[in-house]
Amino acid sequence: MDPSDQKYFTVIDYVIFAVLLTASMGIGLYYALSGGRQRTTQEFLMADRSMHCLPVSLSLIASFQSAVAIIGVPAEIYTHGTQYWFIGCAYILGLFIPAHVFIPVFYRLRVSSAYEYLELRFSKAVRICGTLTFIFQMVIYMGVCVYTPAFALNTVTGFELWGAVLATGLVCTLYTTLGGLKAVIWTDVFQTVVMFAGQLAVIVVGVQKTGGVADVWRKVWEGNRISGLDLNPDPTERHTFWTLAVGGVFLMLSLYGVNQAQVQRYLSSRTEKEAVRSCYMVFPSLQLALALSCVMGLVMFARYCGEDHSDKLMVIYFVMDMLHGLPGLPGLFIACLFSAALSTISSAFNSLATVTMEDLIKPQYPAMTEARATLLSKALAMSYGLLCLAMACLTHLMGDSVLQVALKIFGMVGGPILGLFCLGMFFPWANSIGALAGLGAGLVVAFWLSIGSILSRSTRPLPLECGANVTAAIQTAISNVTLSQPSGLKRFYSLSYMWYSAFNCTTVILIGLIISFLTGRRVLIRVFIIRTPQRPPSGHKEGNGLAFSQEDGPSLEERESFLPEDFVEYETAV
Numbered sequence: 013m014d015p016s017d018q019k020y021f022t023v024i025d026y027v028i029f030a031v032l033l034t035a036s037m038g039i040g041l042y043y044a045l046s047g048g049r050q051r052t053t054q055e056f057l058m059a060d061r062s063m064h065c066l067p068v069s070l071s072l073i074a075s076f077q078s079a080v081a082i083i084g085v086p087a088e089i090y091t092h093g094t095q096y097w098f099i100g101c102a103y104i105l106g107l108f109i110p111a112h113v114f115i116p117v118f119y120r121l122r123v124s125s126a127y128e129y130l131e132l133r134f135s136k137a138v139r140i141c142g143t144l145t146f147i148f149q150m151v152i153y154m155g156v157c158v159y160t161p162a163f164a165l166n167t168v169t170g171f172e173l174w175g176a177v178l179a180t181g182l183v184c185t186l187y188t189t190l191g192g193l194k195a196v197i198w199t200d201v202f203q204t205v206v207m208f209a210g211q212l213a214v215i216v217v218g219v220q221k222t223g224g225v226a227d228v229w230r231k232v233w234e235g236n237r238i239s240g241l242d243l244n245p246d247p248t249e250r251h252t253f254w255t256l257a258v259g260g261v262f263l264m265l266s267l268y269g270v271n272q273a274q275v276q277r278y279l280s281s282r283t284e285k286e287a288v289r290s291c292y293m294v295f296p297s298l299q300l301a302l303a304l305s306c307v308m309g310l311v312m313f314a315r316y317c318g319e320d321h322s323d324k325l326m327v328i329y330f331v332m333d334m335l336h337g338l339p340g341l342p343g344l345f346i347a348c349l350f351s352a353a354l355s356t357i358s359s360a361f362n363s364l365a366t367v368t369m370e371d372l373i374k375p376q377y378p379a380m381t382e383a384r385a386t387l388l389s390k391a392l393a394m395s396y397g398l399l400c401l402a403m404a405c406l407t408h409l410m411g412d413s414v415l416q417v418a419l420k421i422f423g424m425v426g427g428p429i430l431g432l433f434c435l436g437m438f439f440p441w442a443n444s445i446g447a448l449a450g451l452g453a454g455l456v457v458a459f460w461l462s463i464g465s466i467l468s469r470s471t472r473p474l475p476l477e478c479g480a481n482v483t484a485a486i487q488t489a490i491s492n493v494t495l496s497q498p499s500g501l502k503r504f505y506s507l508s509y510m511w512y513s514a515f516n517c518t519t520v521i522l523i524g525l526i527i528s529f530l531t532g533r534r535v536l537i538r539v540f541i542i543r544t545p546q547r548p549p550s551g552h553k554e555g556n557g558l559a560f561s562q563e564d565g566p567s568l569e570e571r572e573s574f575l576p577e578d579f580v581e582y583e584t585a586v
């Protein structure tokens with residue numbers, strides 16, 4: 013393809029892209045100069061805990077819906093059919109459980125960082141390890157997010173690669189640093205709308221150009237792209253109903269239940285009810301986002317099938333092919349891609365600044381003034397912005413399908429973090445040594461599994477794709493002969509990446525429980541149930557899962573300094 017943006021972009025396209033960046037900056041500036049003018053950490057990091065559910069819910073979708081999904085999901089559907097669409101089933105429990113289990117715990121504790129919970133429940137060491145793990149996860153993910161749209165555009169249209177990376181990184185850093193969480197949430201709202209509009213435009217034009225809905229349907233049906241329910245229980249099958257709908261629930265829990273970016277949004281809601289409502293409202297919008305990307309994949313198939321496009325950037329080729337000659341629309345799609353990316357990395361910057369401030373810095377300097385803490389938070393948001401640019405360079409070196417890379421990061425690092433929170437919330441007899449050992453073991457096994465899967469895959473053939481051919485068949489035959497790993501380990505390495513979250517979460521819980529039993533068995537434990545201002549306690553039955561054991565929880569004084577009136581205490585036998 014001719015690498016020249018002259019072919020695709022007219023002045024109006026550049027204008028639309030510029031409007032996106034300017035409007036985002038404008039929102040940042042507005043929140044820098046209005047309200048409390050970002051002079052407290054409560055405002056900068058928590059949006060004064062004053063948000064309504066609609067902006068919060070749109071912002072919740074935006075956090076983990078980046079250009080990776082916009083490019084990756086249609087490519088997945090094109091190559092492997094609509095099986096991936098079944099991940100929509102995981103959204104039911106994946107949002108219901110956070111709404112009724114995780115939100116009440118975090119909200120009622122009035123924490124700022126989700127990791128504060130880990131110290132309340134276990135110890136300072138567990139909190140710090142949890143925080144560091146989260147920082148690691150988000151920093152890598154951020155690099156993928158900022159790099160993907162820039163790289164895609166550069167390859168297809170010749171749009172300057174590092175120019176685009178710098179523009180995204182700097183604009184995002186600026187409005188995040190200026191306007192705090194309020195700006196992040198309101199730009200997310202605007203960017204989510206642009207994202208949907210861009211995808212919709214491509215689909216409408218695409219359907220028209222391929223001959224209408226009936227024609228698209230006939231082609232994808234004949235091309236065998238409408239997948240039935242695959243109920244194969246084999247956990248090494250990449251995408252089946254089980255890997256997607258059950259494995260996907262754990263993925264969703266790690267993102268929507270305990271990820272700081274999302275927890276922070278729940279906490280910024282004005283009431284707990286509003287937070288729960290926003291979580292419910294994510295469901296239809298996330299289904300819409302999924303449907304739009306899946307349909308785009310199908311339209312793309314209707315357009316190209318027969319041709320052997322296995323390029324992971326084919327979505328961009330397709331879009332430019334559809335939209336060029338329609339001034340403004342290529343610009344709208346670029347705005348859509350960058351909206352998706354901006355809204356994700358801004359959430360990352362702000363949540364990273366929050367945990368670094370609340371979990372790593374404030375506990376060391378409890379006497380810090382509010383003015384200094386706010387200034388430092390802004391400096392942190394900005395530093396993470398610059399780090400993000402560095403991470404983009406690192407991503408430059410990675411291969412693989414971007415969607416798979418992002419979902420693997422969520423499973424490898426997010427899975428163990430989810431395990432840590434579950435250990436705390438659901439197992440009163442877990443102690444902090446168990447939690448540390450569990451997290452450590454969980455991360456080691458997660459990395460072993462992921463690295464093993466990368467290494468063993470390099471000796472296997474490429475997956476059969478649309479234009480499966482003789483070469484692939486020969487490759488399979490050869491690799492079947494040459495693979496000599498023990499089959500048990502090989503099977504372990506080929507676990508579907510959609511199970512990573514569930515598997516790694518379970519490792520943490522199991523090891524955590526075993527070590528807890530070995531290091532601190534007790535006959536009696538003391539369980540503390542949080543009372544809510546709205547709902548007076550009526551005995552221990554209405555416990556919401558937050559439990560402190562006698563030995564490894566914080567001291568009674570410490571707990572009282574946190575929430576004097578909110579605890580009820582009783583003894584129970586193990």
Ligand SMILES: CC(C)(CO)[C@@H](O)C(=O)NCCC(=O)O
Pocket residue numbers: 076077078079080081082099157267298302356415418419
């Ligand atoms: C988080 C899910 C799985 C929810 O459907 C989806 O948004 C997704 O595939 N995200 C990929 C990561 C990204 O878009 O950056």
Ligand code: NA
Pocket residue numbers: 073074075076077078079351352353354355356357
């Ligand atoms: Na996003």
